Amino acid sequence: MLLYVTRRLLQTVPLLLVISALIFTLLHLMPGDLLFRMLEGIPNLRPQDLDRLRRIYGFDDPVYVQYAKWLWQLIQLNPGYSREYGQPVFDIILPALKNTLILTIAAVVLGKIIAIALGIFSAVRQYSIGDYVLTATTFIAYSVPAFWLGLMLIILFSVKLGWLPTSGIVNGELEPGSWAATVDWLKHLILPVAVLAISEIIQVQRFMRSSLLEVLRQDYLTTARAKGLSERVVIGRHALKNALIPVVTIIAVTMPRVVGGSTVVETVFAYPGMGRLLYTSIMGNDYVVAMTVVMIIAVTVVFFNLLADVIYGWLDPRIRYQS
Amino acid sequence: MKKSPSLTRRQFVKLTGAAAATALWTPQLFAAQPGRKRIVIHGERQVTSLGYHNRRETEHVSIADAGLVGQNPVTFERVPVLAEELPSVKKGTWKIDVQKKTMTTVYKLRPGLKWHDGKPYTSKDFEFGWQIAKHPEFPMPDRLVPEMISKIETPDDRTIVIHWNDLYNEAYAIQYTHVRAFPRHLLLDAFQGGDMKAFANLPYWNKNFVGAGPFKVVEWEQGSRVEFEAFNDFALGRPKIDRISYKTVEDTNTNLAAVLAGEVDLCMRSTISFDGAMILRDQWEKQGKGKVLISPASWSWLSLSRDNPCFSDVRVRRALLHAVDRDAMVQNLFKGEKVISHLPLSRARKVNAKALAASTIYKFDVARAKKLLAEAGWNPGADGVLVNAKGEKMEFEFRVTAERRDHEQAQAIIADYWKKLGVRTNIKNMPNRLLNSSENRSRWPGAYIGSHNVTVEEWPERFHSKNIPTAENKYAPENVSGWNDPKKDAILDDINSIITPEQSEKLQIEFCKMFSAALPHLPLFFTPEVLVMKKGLTGITPRQESGGQNSSSWNTHTWNKA
């Protein structure tokens, strides 16, 4: 087991290198001028100004030199400065990461608990009216784009009812740390968390349902039933544990989203998190920030994939790892 | 689709519960101290920095910052801010040597100026600011003005003597985007430290900004929110508003919802779309909740490619303009806002009426359009599409920038008019992100609807033949029309030399006349700029012209809230 994990960890190093090189190249492949977006609309710009700025920002070098420089800085855990924000990259990323973690962890925990409960309900009452209603609801929710759902909730709860703020994370004038500020902060979280939680529910609920249905058909449950155990015990003690195995895996695999955030939801609610940062940094050619965000997410993906495999093996003793 | 009853109900229950709970527990302290005036501004662009970086975002910059001179965006007057008065030739504070092409201007600072941190603001700080601007390793984009200055002398703490190595007609009105002071006491060590990369990325340029504007930065939440507090020692008096919260909200629909929900006091620039403004007029302004102000700011034009020989005949260009009912188009696009344009000249300029009278106006006239095309050798072919003697069809690509909704709609309407004339267009729109180099931005195969500022000061940029983008100049200059005419160039050279206002007016009229005859661009309309403000807010003047130093937040110290 330890050997397996070590081997897998070693494998991730070249994987991450390839990914970073790939994304870096793609970001630089773009035709046109990396500085253009930044300089757009500034009059009196002369060719010599363009040359000067390109030299200052190091865009003169060939792509592989820029990549090597970037990689060397990242290894030293000092990825340099954001061109767009004029601050050290980590000073930009850490606050965004904090905001996103708060938002997504709340959404994931809430969403997944509800989803598993609903999934169990659907599976146990397969083909009941409740199951049909749930399935239909999931379908509808699945086909509603997140930005649209967000806008609807804003219109309902902020414009019509006036209960919740439309966007942002804090009111701004309240004493930070005070009771009022905390309540205000929670109010800002409700809508984005709701939208994200709904998409969590959709994915996991259906998965939980089919996984449990699968288990319910197994012979050993028939045996358990034959032994005269009540349905509650059969499902609660025997079926659930096994049905949760693949669900746990799926949850672990989707965990990196907790770090990456959601570009769409964060844009709609003007929430300063990783998803929005990723979008603006890629679109604005702030590639040092973009690359660092990408690498943070990639590392998380790799880690959780590994974790998923380990958990899977731990929960399901039939699976053996070969070294 | 969105009306999923059970989902909404579940959401509803969950959210109602949470909302009810929070509402119950919230102490009624949201107004903070009584009597304090706070306004919330929404902006659509991220606030990234203050100082010399990112000059585009003028709104938030002029909240925290001030230069020697400012500019009224309605009358275009230059007004002294930190300087006591503007240098003038009459008073001898502006000396011009036309022979040697050198000048001297003398600025006197107001007495007792202070930085936001309370330290005195002196002429030395201004000289220091110029040193930063012209440092070769400092990423200041546009260094035209700093490079025209040869020396700055500071005989005393309040006097700035600027020596110029070129003639510059704006030398009497140095604004903060040209050259400005920086606090020596905070930055000198870092500047002399030599690491310009570290210097350019100091927290000074955002979080820890110390300026001399009407408001000081008290909180800086990267990319989302900046909190400003009134600066007691501002040169023109303490602001009447105590606090400004400047928030970035990119999604226009969210911004619209925020206005309707009463969360925001002021939306400037393109934070609210024109369509959104119409909705607000209908559902918000009518109920007396605030004002929606629309001002024609930048200029939208249609340009026929300078590379395409079939447009080189001016009769073709005139015909294509005659064929479009711009009145009806503007009426429909902008719900009756009178923003139709005939010239690259803002309506707010005093010279506008005279210039219009002297110029050719192209009215909607299909018969005349057909006649002009026939004269130019274009006649309808068998399929109704115009053909010339060589058998070439009048068919070309028609492009707009994809995110520009007004341009997309104008394009659809114009293509429709042209179709009736026998002109076939292939619509191929480009998203902004693909127009990502100067070359892409300045060349197109057929027709293109674009827009830019039309301040008279920028005319040479846009229309002088030395500014036609080519491979040699890396497509950096901006005369995308390719208009090449020595007589017009001479006028432009004269307009931006140092002349009297009367002379300037005459030349401007002459230029407009030539423009309307040559039609390098087909003028369409002025893009309306939307400014939305909640009831009770006073003192805000929407700018009448984009570009230059025009900013609607030029006078934040006089803003007030009832």
Next chain:
Amino acid sequence: MTSETPLAIPSNSIANAQPAGYWLVVWRRFKRHRVAYVGFFFFLTLLLGVIVGPYLVSFELDQISLSERMQMPSARHWLGTDELGRDTWVRIMHGGRVSLTVGLAVALSTVLIGGLVGILAGYVGGALDNALMRLVDTIYTIPRIVLLLVLSKLAGPGLLNIIIILVALEWTNAARLARSAVLSFREQEFVLAAQCLGASRWRVMLRHLLPNALGPLIVSATLDAGAAIRAETTLSFLGLGIQPPTPSWGNLLTNAATNIFIAPLQVFLPGLFIFFALMSFNLLGDALRDALDPKTMDQ
């Protein structure tokens, strides 16, 4: 990582012994599935609708009528008009052509590319398998949104580019499914028998392995089609989707969103069609999954 999912692989022997019989069973079970009918019916109606729809009315796609802006449905304009007086019915039908093309093309291409790569990797094994699967892992590890943003920034906004981008993102899943299906069959008698009889590698792959890997691939394709339509909507929101004036359901929805306060119907309609499309694909996918999975037989 492992990709064991409950939609998994028919490991039962009925499937392998008689491929023809297997498909017959599948068809019979599919027919018995009521949900499948609903999904299939919706799908056919939509497809037929978008093909025939534009010809039912006399308006053209870009026909502007400034005097008829933002109208409610009427006998003249069945679904009303948009902000330029263009007929919404025509635009939604044309948008449907674009959106369904995106969905179907992406689904087909992912199955083809992913399927071939997966079968090749699973059957040939060794270094090739290793190389291909590392490639899959790499693409899989890069967050979706990153690839989506970077690629769509790189490529133009055309229909083909959108399809290519979505395929580049989605094919890895199909490759994994196909590979694991092939792995579970590779050592079974009928494949070994074919090899003993001297069948070439390609023949074994195409004649014997492909049909067996097809089941899970078809299921994943129906879901991919829906996912692609959804992804196009998201791209439209971010300004990276199909560009107007070419309509797609995604950009119709996004562009109408501003007018939610004055013309809510124009926002609701494209959303409704997206819902129909996704629902039909999902119902179809669910039905196919049940039909293809021998374990759920006789339930």
